Amino acid sequence: MPDVRRILESQIGPKFLTIDLPKSASQDINTVLRTIMQDAVSVTYFLNGSVGNARLDPYVFSEYVVSIGCRLLDFHPLDAENLKQPPERACHMGLAVFLSTLYIQHGRRRFLKYGMVGARLKSTIETCFEDVSAELMLWLLFLGGPSILAAIDESWLMPKIRTILEKLGLQTWQEVRSCLLAFPWICGLHDAPAATLYSDCFSSSKKVISVQDATGFLQGSEKSSNISTCDPS
Secondary structure: OOOHHHHHHHHHHHOOOOOOOOOOOOOOOOHHHHHHHHHHHHHHHOOOOOOOOOHHHHHHHHHHHHHHHHHHHHHOOOOOOOOOOOHHHHHHHHHHHHHHOOOOOOOOEEEEEOOOHHHHHHHHHHHHHOOOOOOOOHHHHHHHHHOOOOOHHHHHHHHHHHHHEEEEEOOOHHHHHHHHOOOOOOOOHHHHHHHHHHHHHHHHHOOOOOOHHHHHHHOOOOOHOHHHHOOOO
């Protein structure tokens, strides 16, 4: 996104940084797809306040969303045959889901539903579950779980989340959140529904895992759930 990057650098100045991807999102992945992923992470890193007072002009943010979407479709259309390499398939699907969460229902701030994206995401999780890193799978589950996969039977989704959490040894929501922030993730949009999913995942489970931090986070999340980049005023 050369043009968009120049706009971002001119508006943000030296605050705009290119963030390195975690190995799980950079190894065995096509250079074009890796660059798209890196651009997405770099902007969300800025939006999450990691470099000070994070605020983007809404039109610049729209250009960023369009740029990521067009390049992603150019690389591999969503309705085309699955990418052969599991890491590429998971990253490509994750970016598609990430973009879909940016189109929220005006006023009610609810995620819109995309049938084809949901079906492809579920297929990707099922076929790549054992073949990609647990960190990458965690991102897919918590990004798509509250939005794209919301209508899918919980008996399918929840055990997969518990399995990944156990693999990574994550015991609290804050530990989960720290892992998710290495990927495209906007705190003001994704944190609250993901924390709810984390809490719900163990609400009916006998396994003792702390959800107090998730509950506390949810109680204070209403004040921080607005996304400044989506407000034209």
